Amino acid sequence: MAEVKLTQVNKRYGPVHAVHDVDLTVADEEFVVLVGPSGCGKSTTLRMVAGLEEISGGIIEIGGRVVNDLPPRDRDIAMVFQNYALYQHMTVYDNLAFGLRNRKVPEADIRKEIDRAAAILGIEPLMGRKPKQLSGGQQQRVALGRCIVRNPAVFLFDEPLSNLDAKLRAQMRIELKELRTRVATTSIYVTHDQVEAMTLGDRIVVMKDGLVQQIGTPLQLYRTPANRFVAGFLGSPAMNFVEVTVTEAKGGLALSGFGPDIRLPDAMSAALAGQKGQKLVMGMRPEHLVLGEESGDSVIRLDGSIVLTEQLGAQQLVEVRIGDHSVMAAGVDPDLHLRGGDAGRFSIAIDRVHLFAAGDNGPVLWSAGSGGSGGQAAPLRHVS
CATH class of the missing domain: 2.40.50.140 (Nucleic acid-binding proteins)
Incomplete structure (x- = not known):
């Protein structure tokens, strides 16, 4: 497990200043949600933590270690993407095993980790299927399972429920909430959906135009918004x-x-x-x-x-x-x-x-x- 700390983190794309001086500390085992409208900089901030985007300024630390120049594979993170990013030609079992096999983990240990993740997520009957044979919710569980088997220090979620219909989104929110009680890992979750932010986050970071507007617990932000934007966005x-x-x-x-x-x-x-x-x-x-x-x-x-x-x-x-x-x-x-x-x-x-x-x-x-x-x-x- 690990603390994640961002200090004066910036991102520029040429003349466009996409993320401005973000200061944020995510405590060990805390679940923090970045929320805001499209283009506010929340996904860019997450991708900088993951190492998928280079930072233009500032410091990112994971577990007390500066990771600015480390590639994603060396940051001890696991990421769940919006489109699940499953290998379509592989079975569910092989999708879950892929990362561990690349790290030369013994097959017996791989089986043990997959059995653990499958039991947590209730996907044991799906092991022999391929992604095209799964529903959206089942694919999302497999994507989560791929993270769990790695035992990372940090989970990163990039709008993981946005491709699901309203009923399934509500169900998956409950399952994510339950998952946190079984797998307590430092997590950063990005969404544009304020209901997801309010229901999932220990704390919420509201962003607009690349700027952090306010950080606090869901009730703090709801009851004492810092400005009109935060007040109108949540609720x-x-x-x-x-x-x-x-x-x-x-x-x-x-x-x-x-x-x-x-x-x-x-x-x-x-x-x-x-x-x-x-x-x-x-x-x-x-x-x-x-x-x-x-x-x-x-x-x-x-x-x-x-x-x-x-x-x-x-x-x-x-x-x-x-x-x-x-x-x-x-x-x-x-x-x-x-x-x-x-x-x-x-x-x-x-x-x-x-x-x-x-x-x-x-x-x-x-x-x-x-x-x-x-x-x-x-x-x-x-x-x-």
Whole structure:
């Protein structure tokens, strides 16, 4: 097992700066997920750890050893690719044995390691088949088995579930989670799917435009996002954003522009000191926007109309028009018969909202979860 440490790691392709000054330490046996939209630099970062891409600057260490100039075979890593990368002319057994045979491991030891991996993954009946005779999920298990038999210090996963259908992806997420309890290995996992990131990772690294936006546990990032991008990227349905203006109110501050003026509690007024007259972005998780009128002095009450509903069985998702804004409410009773055009009152507790500086990547000024410990926010730099 091994710790993986990246210090000021960069990658340039000519004038394109693909990865900017990544600092990340993955502890021994920790499972860290790199997540972000296409082109954010997450796969490039993983491939630099693997030795499949040369770094343009910085230091990569695996188990305390600098591996910048080592080829992949000497880094003690095993990688699962998006396309499985199985040898189509070989049986499952031979696919699992291939790497060990290249390392001149005795055949008896190879058999022992393959039997162990096959038992862990439940693929014993597949040993005599070839990849074209396997389903997508079975091929993915074989690809995982090829890593397990090597007993590497580090597992690297490059979007391994992206070729599977939705049902099989959900099943494989559960199997990966269970696999971690049986094979505790330092792991770095790349995905663009925030559900995979939230369900699998001990910690999540959110990336955008080659920059690390925030690092933290799933709940830290969900409750205390460092900026508007992180807030909008994690969560399904996505966070609602509306533009508001900070105005003066008797004894403090208020927010205007979304329903009636919202008087802010003293703590929020203090946090926004100096923002008077500024336009901010207010974020609200759909599950915190409640259909009906909540009681209490710190509740925002909003009158709106139903635009449409999505019936999911366990709940309804409801799109609501409030003034000039369209927002989504989640967790609505599925037995309520709601139709487009119906009027409704919605409520949200003021301590559930997030406030960000204006702009798509505006930093957080107030977080609903600021009473707890937030994730590590990386300083944001201009992308040239």
